[in-house]
Amino acid sequence: MVALIEPPVETFRVGLLITEQCNVACSHCWFSSGPDRMARMDLEEALGYIDQAREIPTVEWISFTGGEPFLLPEMLVRLVGYASGRGFRTECVTNCFWAETMEAAEKMLRRLADEGLDVINISADDFHQRHIPFDRVRNCYTAARRLGLKIVIMCATARSSRLRIGEVAKRLGDDGIRVVGDGAPVGEAAALAVETGFVPAGRGAGIPEEEWLVGSGSLEGPCKAVLRDVAIAPSGAVLPCCSAAGLVEAAWVGNAKRGRLRSLIEAAARRKLFKVLSTDGPLGLQRLLGPRRRETYVNRCHLCYEVLTDPRLRRGLSSL
Numbered sequence: 001m002v003a004l005i006e007p008p009v010e011t012f013r014v015g016l017l018i019t020e021q022c023n024v025a026c027s028h029c030w031f032s033s034g035p036d037r038m039a040r041m042d043l044e045e046a047l048g049y050i051d052q053a054r055e056i057p058t059v060e061w062i063s064f065t066g067g068e069p070f071l072l073p074e075m076l077v078r079l080v081g082y083a084s085g086r087g088f089r090t091e092c093v094t095n096c097f098w099a100e101t102m103e104a105a106e107k108m109l110r111r112l113a114d115e116g117l118d119v120i121n122i123s124a125d126d127f128h129q130r131h132i133p134f135d136r137v138r139n140c141y142t143a144a145r146r147l148g149l150k151i152v153i154m155c156a157t158a159r160s161s162r163l164r165i166g167e168v169a170k171r172l173g174d175d176g177i178r179v180v181g182d183g184a185p186v187g188e189a190a191a192l193a194v195e196t197g198f199v200p201a202g203r204g205a206g207i208p209e210e211e212w213l214v215g216s217g218s219l220e221g222p223c224k225a226v227l228r229d230v231a232i233a234p235s236g237a238v239l240p241c242c243s244a245a246g247l248v249e250a251a252w253v254g255n256a257k258r259g260r261l262r263s264l265i266e267a268a269a270r271r272k273l274f275k276v277l278s279t280d281g282p283l284g285l286q287r288l289l290g291p292r293r294r295e296t297y298v299n300r301c302h303l304c305y306e307v308l309t310d311p312r313l314r315r316g317l318s319s320l
Contacts, residue, residue, distance in 0.1 A: 011265055013061035014053040015231035015242055016046055018075065022068040023097050024131035028156055030202035030244040033067045039234040040067075043075055045257070049232050050083050052261040063121075065093040065231070070108070073098070077111050084116025091119040091152075095128050096140040105136075105143035119150045126163045127156055127198070134171060141172050141191070151191035153177065156198045158211040165195040197298040201244035201305045217299030219283055226277045227265055232256050238264055240274065243301040248308040272317045282307050288316030 017031075018041045025034030041049075053059045062083040069076050069092060080090050092112065099105035109120065124137045144151050155165040169177040176190030197213030198204050223241070231239040231246060236257035239246030246252075251273065254264035268274050276284045282304035286292060289312045297303040307313060 010058045011056050011228050011230055012058055013063055013229045014059055015063040015065050016041065016049055017066055017231055017233050018046055018064055018069050019067040019072055020234060021071055022066060023071060026127040027207060028127045028198035028204040030199050030204050030247065032202040037067065041234045043078065046079055047082055049256055050086065052256060054086055055260065055262045060089055061091060062088045063091040063093065068095055068097065070094050070098045073108065077115055080112050080117050081115035089118045090116060091121055092117060093121040095123045095132055096136040097132050099136040099139040102139050102143060105139040106146065109143045109147055109149065113147045113149060117149060119152060120144045121152045121154060123154050124168045125155045125157060126161045129163055138172060145190065153191055153193040155193065155195040157195055157213050158198060158207065159213055160211060165193045169193065199244045199298060199302050199305060201247060212298050214296045214298055219297060219300050219303055222279055222281045223277045227268055227274055230265065244305040245308055251308050272320050285313065288319065289313065
């Protein structure tokens with residue numbers, strides 16, 4: 001029996017998906033972003049969400065993501081300055097398509113740094129580099145280092161991937177890059193790097209199972225992201241985390257156009273679904289359903305997505 005404990009609301013980051021559009025359509029993208037996804041936030045809406053985030057005492061970070069947020073550079077600069085001016089630490093996520101030259105990369109990142117940007121989060125892997133020359137990743141990385149920005153490198157992988165995180169670091173020519181979770185001390189790292197198996201959801205569901213990097217993350221333990229690392233979509237939908245669970249409407253926290261973010265998250269913390277995820281993780285939900293749909297999963301985000309889309313879940317939660 002799962003012990004239903006209402007977790008404290010400790011949201012530390014609010015991600016703003018300022019656009020669903022991306023200049024490329026990577027085959028693994030769980031959000032299915034691409035050139036034909038035109039939904040975007042209005043500037044005033046995004047500013048309002050930042051103000052709503054200020055009502056939550058534990059929120060320290062505002063992350064600007066998508067889609068590809070650098071498709072809206074003027075809006076991005078304005079939002080970074082607005083969030084930084086209100087005491088938030090800020091992060092931008094990017095595929096670096098815009099960093100065609102070192103000069104272009106440094107010019108753009110200097111504008112953001114001048115507005116208070118703390119972290120640039122770079123996507124670099126086989127999926128992205130099928131569309132974007134690696135030189136642009138290098139330009140962005142080098143410019144960020146020169147400007148003193150903190151850097152995170154995200155590398156999504158499949159079984160046949162050649163551009164794993166070690167190869168990314170090698171191509172960047174920086175032995176100060178530290179891989180999170182490899183057992184080595186992070187210390188004063190030049191950049192942090194995270195390698196994860198792609199989650200077969202959204203567009204990624206079309207990738208054959210033999211390409212899944214099964215076992216790339218533990219399935220055990222509570223989810224440390226749910227209701228802590230939330231996101232807001234252009235529609236106003238508040239997503240419970242920054243992974244594929246955000247695709248499942250039944251797991252949405254609410255809509256920030258119709259309610260205050262703090263109240264929505266506090267109400268969500270009282271829902272059985274989020275109590276189980278916060279205390280026992282997706283395996284806790286899985287135990288309510290009976291036999292698993294499959295025996296192997298890429299990671300807990302994959303398992304969570306499978307459980308949330310299982311029609312047996314409502315009945316399982318009602319038994320608690």
